[in-house]
Structure formats: C-alpha cells, structure tokens
Amino acid sequence: MEVPVGQSVSADRTGTLSPLPGHDGDRRAHCPDRHLGTASWDHIRSLFTLRPGTVHLNTGTVGAVPHEVLDVHERVTREWTGSLRDIYPPTLYPEYRAAIAGDFGVDQDEMVICHNSTEGMARVIAGLDLGEGDEALTTTHECYSVLSNLNLVHNRTGLTVRTITLPSGPDVRAEDIVELFAAAITPRTRVMFFAAVTLFTGTRMPVRALCDLAQRHGIVTVMDGALLPGMLDADLRALGVDFMTGSGSKFQCGPLGTGLLYVRNKVIPEHNPLPLPPFWPVISTWYPMLGPMPPRTTTRVETCNMGDYLQSAGSAGIARAAALTRACQMWNAIGRGRIERRIMELGDHARDRLAERFGERALHSPADPRLRSPLISFRPFRAPHDAWNPKKINLFVDRLEREHRIWIRWVEFDVPGSPHMHYAARVCTHLFNTREEIDHAVDVMGRLADEMA
Ligand SMILES: Cc1ncc(COP(=O)(O)O)c(C=O)c1O
The missing domain is CATH 3.90.1150.170 (Aspartate Aminotransferase, domain 1)
Incomplete structure (x- = not known):
C-alpha cells in the first residue's frame, strides 16, 4: 500500500499506519513536497542538517539528515514513549515496507527495514544453505561486513571463499570485471557477492551483467548495496539480484541505525528465472515454533511472506522506520x-x-x-x-x-x-x-x- 507522499505516518496498535499531521505546517517546513520536484538545489540544501562552514564529502560513511526527518523521528518517539500500546504489531512496519519497496521496484513481502547494511548482510549469509564443498565467489574490495561474515561461515562449516582482486584506475572497463568473475566460477560456486558501488574505489559494478552470468550458471547473487539507496534510481527486480542489503543512513539520509534488506520472493522469469534459493530467516519471532514455514513460490505469486519472517524480530524502534520512510518520500518528491x-x-x-x-x-x-x-x-x-x-x-x-x-x-x-x-x-x-x-x-x-x- 502506498503511503501518501507529503504525509508523515505513524503506526497504531494493529500495525496500520495513520497519517501524522502533514509537514506543510511544520516548524521546519521549508518546502512542501509538491514543490520539491522543481525546487532549486540551493533550496534543497537548506533542508539538511549541515553545519555551516563544514564541507561534507563523506556521505559514503554517513549522510546529512534532513531537519524534517529528525522531526518525524522525535515526534514518533514521543508518541510511543510512556503509552500503554502494544509495540509488537507495528514493528512489522507493513506500510512503511510497502512504500519503500515500491521505491525500488519490488513488493512489501520482499523488503525488510533492518538496522544497517551489515546486519542485513549477516542475515543473508547466515540464512543461506552454505557448507563444506560449496564455494562463495566475491572480491577483496568488499566491505568487512561481507568478508568477515563469509569467513565466519568458512570457519564454521568449511565453505570455501574465493576472492578476486578488482582492478582499479582509469583504464578498467565493465567487461574486465565480468570476465574476472566468469573465469573464477567453478562447478562448486553457489553464490556470488558483489557491491552495487565499491567503497574503496567507487566502482559502480556491472550488476545486470554479473546477474546474467550468475543466472547462466544457476548461481545465487547477493549485492551489497550499502551505498545504493538514495544514490541510484534502481529497480531491484530488473537488476535480477536475489538479495540486496542497503544502508538507510548514507545516501538515503535517513536516521542512523536504519538499513534495508531485499529478498527476492517470487519468480519473475524475465528478470531472474532461477528458483528461489533455500533461505532461513535467522533472527525471527514470526518463524513457526513447530513445523515448517509455508512453501515458497515457484511463480510470480508470493506464497510465503519472507519479509514478515525477517521483519518480526522482537521489539523495535517505530520512529526510525517512520523517519526513514519520510526520507524516502522526500527523495520521491524531489525525484530519484x-x-x-x-x-x-x-x-x-x-x-x-x-x-x-x-x-x-x-x-x-x-x-x-x-x-x-x-x-x-x-x-x-x-x-x-x-x-x-x-x-x-x-x-x-x-x-x-x-x-x-x-x-x-x-x-x-x-x-x-x-x-x-x-x-x-x-x-x-x-x-x-x-x-x-x-x-x-x-x-x-x-x-x-x-x-x-
Ligand atoms: C559498500 C559498503 N558496504 C557495507 C557497509 C557497511 O554499512 P553499514 O554501516 O550500513 O552496516 C559500508 C559502509 O561504509 C559500505 O560502504
């Protein structure tokens, strides 16, 4: 379900989100959403919490948060603090997830609001069936969040982790990168990990070409998209990846402690014809206490809401999801x-x-x-x-x-x-x-x- 652009939202006890007062009347409202699409960049800059005189050229570490996103965070925190409401149902964030998923071309059952990219990556790596005899293929230019979690599985189960050193410098071509991956695939390669944009050399990886390669070999793809949300106007379905983890607080400029996890949850052959990989939603209070989860789909129609299984993980901050959703709404209004x-x-x-x-x-x-x-x-x-x-x-x-x-x-x-x-x-x-x-x-x-x- 779409959350209306221009309105902040809060969750009631059933998990349904009701509109908060529109931000047009807010103390810090510099620009209603309907004007953001044509607002000047100078004006848009004034919406952010940037210290005067400081030149911020490090969004890859953390972005600047818009004043209004901070306001939503504070307001929703106050609404929920000291009340007698049941906080568990709203922390499934059904409407926030639906809204954010739509921004990236996917559906609510495939999107999870987590705490950061590292958490998302750890949950993907721990949730895949990987063990002795299997190989994971990645690059040495991945974030520690990828390489250390893979090494953990290596130590725990005997998974083999093969790494490629990515070339760098002005002469590198997209084809060189795809060829390096192609040459490193073996009959045991089960999964490929690569960044959307690497954090060391800022290489925007040829994601669609890497997914085509992986799909030809029946290999699962995991994209570390920590830097993607808020930077690239991306359609995750069309990219063809199986999983993506992203940060909410870098280019998306949401509050610290927000991240996204995309888990492909249906088979749409024009983008990715492979069956859904076996996946265990680790850290879940939704997972049945007895018996299995519903079977996952083999078609375009979802049969098991994997997003819910992953999202339900004990008590959680409602304000951070509301604030991240507001940041995403602002991005939509400006135009991704x-x-x-x-x-x-x-x-x-x-x-x-x-x-x-x-x-x-x-x-x-x-x-x-x-x-x-x-x-x-x-x-x-x-x-x-x-x-x-x-x-x-x-x-x-x-x-x-x-x-x-x-x-x-x-x-x-x-x-x-x-x-x-x-x-x-x-x-x-x-x-x-x-x-x-x-x-x-x-x-x-x-x-x-x-x-x-
Ligand atoms: C490419 C990449 N992956 C993962 C991370 C970790 O992100 P987070 O702090 O959201 O866990 C970073 C952080 O800079 C990054 O640049």
Missing part, C-alpha cells in the same frame, strides 16, 4: 532520477578537478562511464611509496577535518600485482554539495598534499 543525475554530475565535476590537480593517473576510480559513481579515490601524494603509507594518509584526512573542516575519508585496498596494500583519499558527492565547495576542497587538498610531501 533527478537526484541521481545531480549526484553524478557533481561526481564528474569532482573527478575532473581532482584529475587536473593531482593528475589522471592519481585516480583509483574508473573513467568508464558505466562504472563511475560519485565516490572518487585518489592518491594525493606524488611519491609512489606514499601510496603504501597508512599513517600519512590518515594524517592528511585528519588535518583536512581539524584545520579546514573538510570531511572526507581514507581507504585501504589491494591492487592486482602489487605486494602492498594501497591507501588513498576518497571523496563522495551528494545532492547537497555544490561545485564551489568541491573546488574549494580540491584547492585545499592540493596545498595540504604539497605541504606534507
């Missing part, structure tokens, strides 16, 4: 396609300025337009051995923040053929950034890198 174009334009601007200042070969992020994202990693220092020096990059990022109030992060990753781990600076652009602040940040970073050389 419009936001993606804006983010990518700013990313291209940052990439050009960084290439001018530090040289194109200093960029670890791809130039192939199919692989570009708004995350750009680069080596700020000219001396080649500085790329292997974690202390120096740490100091660079720290000084940017302390002395210039420019917030970026440093990243660490391996490079094919190199014995060293590489350390680089990473900037991320988001809808609230401006070209002027990107130019300013690049100038400051250039001067600081010269000073520290």
